[in-house]
Amino acid sequence: MKRFFDAELETFRSQLIRMGETAIEQVRAAIRALVESDAALARHVIAADDQLDQLEVMIDDEAIRYMNLRAPIASDLRLVIVGMKASHDLERVGDEATSIAKRAIKLGAEPPLKPYIDIPRMATIALEMLRDALDCFLQDDEAKAIAVCKRDVEVDNINRQLYRELTSFMVEKPDTISRAIELMFISKSLERIADHATNIAEEMIYLSKGTDVRHTEELKKTGKPVA
Amino acid sequence: MADRIQPNPLIPPAAALPAAAAASSREPPAEVAFDIADLSLWYGSRQALYEVTIQLPARRVTAIIGPSGCGKSTFLRALNRMHELTPGTRMTGRLRLFGQDLYSPGVDPTHVRRRVGMVFQKSNPFPTMSIAENVLAGLRLNGVRDPALLRERLEQALRMAALWDEVKDVLGRPGVSLSGGQQQRVCIARALAIEPEIVLMDEPCSALDPIATAKIEELIRDLRTRYTVIIVTHNMQQAARVSDRTAFFYLGRLVEVDETRTIFMKPANPQTEAYVSGRFG
Amino acid sequence: MTARASFAPSPRQQAWRRFTNRVMAVVLLACALTVMAPLFLVLYYLVREGATSLDWSFFTQLPKPTGEPGGGMANAIAGTLTLLAMAAAIGVPFGIMGGVYLAEYGSERANDWIRFTADVLNGVPSIVWGMVVYALLVVPFKTFSAYAGGVALGLMMVPLVMRTTEEVLVLVPQGYREAALALGIARWRIIVVIVMRTALKGIVTGVLVALARVAGETAPLLFTALGNNFWSHRLSEPIAALPLQIFSYAISPYDDWHRQAWAGALVLMALILIVNVTVRVLSRERRFT
Numbered sequence: 001m002k003r004f005f006d007a008e009l010e011t012f013r014s015q016l017i018r019m020g021e022t023a024i025e026q027v028r029a030a031i032r033a034l035v036e037s038d039a040a041l042a043r044h045v046i047a048a049d050d051q052l053d054q055l056e057v058m059i060d061d062e063a064i065r066y067m068n069l070r071a072p073i074a075s076d077l078r079l080v081i082v083g084m085k086a087s088h089d090l091e092r093v094g095d096e097a098t099s100i101a102k103r104a105i106k107l108g109a110e111p112p113l114k115p116y117i118d119i120p121r122m123a124t125i126a127l128e129m130l131r132d133a134l135d136c137f138l139q140d141d142e143a144k145a146i147a148v149c150k151r152d153v154e155v156d157n158i159n160r161q162l163y164r165e166l167t168s169f170m171v172e173k174p175d176t177i178s179r180a181i182e183l184m185f186i187s188k189s190l191e192r193i194a195d196h197a198t199n200i201a202e203e204m205i206y207l208s209k210g211t212d213v214r215h216t217e218e219l220k221k222t223g224k225p226v227a
Numbered sequence: 228m229a230d231r232i233q234p235n236p237l238i239p240p241a242a243a244l245p246a247a248a249a250a251s252s253r254e255p256p257a258e259v260a261f262d263i264a265d266l267s268l269w270y271g272s273r274q275a276l277y278e279v280t281i282q283l284p285a286r287r288v289t290a291i292i293g294p295s296g297c298g299k300s301t302f303l304r305a306l307n308r309m310h311e312l313t314p315g316t317r318m319t320g321r322l323r324l325f326g327q328d329l330y331s332p333g334v335d336p337t338h339v340r341r342r343v344g345m346v347f348q349k350s351n352p353f354p355t356m357s358i359a360e361n362v363l364a365g366l367r368l369n370g371v372r373d374p375a376l377l378r379e380r381l382e383q384a385l386r387m388a389a390l391w392d393e394v395k396d397v398l399g400r401p402g403v404s405l406s407g408g409q410q411q412r413v414c415i416a417r418a419l420a421i422e423p424e425i426v427l428m429d430e431p432c433s434a435l436d437p438i439a440t441a442k443i444e445e446l447i448r449d450l451r452t453r454y455t456v457i458i459v460t461h462n463m464q465q466a467a468r469v470s471d472r473t474a475f476f477y478l479g480r481l482v483e484v485d486e487t488r489t490i491f492m493k494p495a496n497p498q499t500e501a502y503v504s505g506r507f508g
Numbered sequence: 509m510t511a512r513a514s515f516a517p518s519p520r521q522q523a524w525r526r527f528t529n530r531v532m533a534v535v536l537l538a539c540a541l542t543v544m545a546p547l548f549l550v551l552y553y554l555v556r557e558g559a560t561s562l563d564w565s566f567f568t569q570l571p572k573p574t575g576e577p578g579g580g581m582a583n584a585i586a587g588t589l590t591l592l593a594m595a596a597a598i599g600v601p602f603g604i605m606g607g608v609y610l611a612e613y614g615s616e617r618a619n620d621w622i623r624f625t626a627d628v629l630n631g632v633p634s635i636v637w638g639m640v641v642y643a644l645l646v647v648p649f650k651t652f653s654a655y656a657g658g659v660a661l662g663l664m665m666v667p668l669v670m671r672t673t674e675e676v677l678v679l680v681p682q683g684y685r686e687a688a689l690a691l692g693i694a695r696w697r698i699i700v701v702i703v704m705r706t707a708l709k710g711i712v713t714g715v716l717v718a719l720a721r722v723a724g725e726t727a728p729l730l731f732t733a734l735g736n737n738f739w740s741h742r743l744s745e746p747i748a749a750l751p752l753q754i755f756s757y758a759i760s761p762y763d764d765w766h767r768q769a770w771a772g773a774l775v776l777m778a779l780i781l782i783v784n785v786t787v788r789v790l791s792r793e794r795r796f797t
Contacts, residue, residue, distance in 0.1 A: 309690060351684055365693065368693045418690070
């Protein structure tokens, strides 16, 4: 039976989706700004971070209001709680994208250290993870969410490998240190973005199944959920 | 990923993001329907209301909550002079409806009650009348005879009460042959048919099942566009769902009145907080 | 020994309980039958003695002069109906309006006195009513009349109808009055159109019961209507009535008249039974609770 305030929940969902789309776009734009040395695009990304911050406040505010005045139960309650948590993760993703953009401006002023291969590769995986996590929200696909959690390992590996590469660069040619450090930070940001995507995927599992799968080793290593 | 990025149509420019706000702050400020000052009421020697001062906005839903015996029903009945049915009641203070003093000596209580309608806790369609006769009782028994007008008001009232589609083919059936929730909606239609300015509701859903309750709550939200609704309820979730403003009464006094959102989220008065979080009452 | 076993009665106790139950059931049944017996005896007697005399002439002919066989009670039957109509004309409006006052208006204390008065009047012996009306309507006009008889019966009806009307009106839930008041309807309209209409069956029942009661009263008619062996042509003349006719026939020495008295009693009883059955049918007619 339709309740007269069901529309509020629909609005909530669409705000969440919108925030997710925005975050993904921010990361994509930031990486492009880096790869193409596009300072104007990077500044656009930094300015647009405001939107994500505002969306987080809106979503939290609406979640609290809904819990207060509508007393949600079961899946409605999980939706509201997951919304609050996911909005936090997405806001952090936005912050990471901003950080990447700032460093892209710095790096754009100097010649590139090496061709950008690993970073775009990490970015692609991280963005796919984010996209898949958000899709779970739309489609209730537990398998996809688990796959996201599994892929985090890939990003971690590339990050570690990049660190080793950059460290050896810095040792061999000290004048590359400042650029290498920026790249290491960017790599770290992407690794964190992948972690946030994993968080969102775990939250989606909670939303659809009611099971809290965070911090369970089994999930990370074997990809099977703990009942 | 090499192509020039286009601005994402999903992301509006920063300036266009709508401000997060409850519905009421987007609407123009309401005019005052009831202006009440220092209202005190006695049943014989027992005082039931102590200097209640409050303003009830027009075309909004105001909920009145509080534990049993706190005076909320007494207060509601003072709004349309129904407390005068009980012998021995005495009232002091000022009560104005759209600027007009309802208790001044020249005012006929019958006329007050045509402007301020009431729906009761237990649905009470008149047993000897059909559904149509029930809805039109207020009009017919006040002298309205024009059949075209009566037909129009009948349909209008039943539509506002969300009952027209269910009963339009059986208007001749006895009023008491309907289910509890439908009976209550007949009573609401009956109150609406005389086109009052205010609708008072005294725990209208407490005798109904959840589905009937939900229908009536939806109806209350719809009424808000044309009528001022004051609803007494002991169900706080209901107050939270349907009302724009909430007033908390305790032991005959008005403790706090504010936007519903504030009362339930961060009430100013610790007694209010204790009541809404269920610590007493 | 378990706790359950200690509460259960022993077989001997159980047998004693069953026996006592049966004995009491039989005793109570006997009492009930004893109470109902007089009604059946009366009906049986009436039918046995009176049914044979119920012929067409009984209902259409006037009493024959003293001593002559035959004749009927046509005028008495008509007279009783006339008297009841007049009694109703007084008893119904005043009784109902009095009941409405008690239920809807008045103060607590005043109403208590009124009720007390009505209850006392209900207990006044009917012959006293007759004497009062004799003093008021017969002596000044120097004639017995149907008016006097009707007034006497009507006055007896008033407190009865008043109390029964009040009782059914009070049973109408206050919620209906409140709902009607909240619609801004005038008070008297509420009482007439809503409260009385809701209680209508009860009011009608009360009126019928009162009518049945006064239909059989003989004593007040002795001093007022007096009785008449012929048709009354004016209401200011004495009028025949069934109870009066039965009375005068029963104490007469003539067997023929005795026979007719039984028949008259049977007719009177039938009238009362019809009223009671009607009351029952009206009360049962509930399509919905």
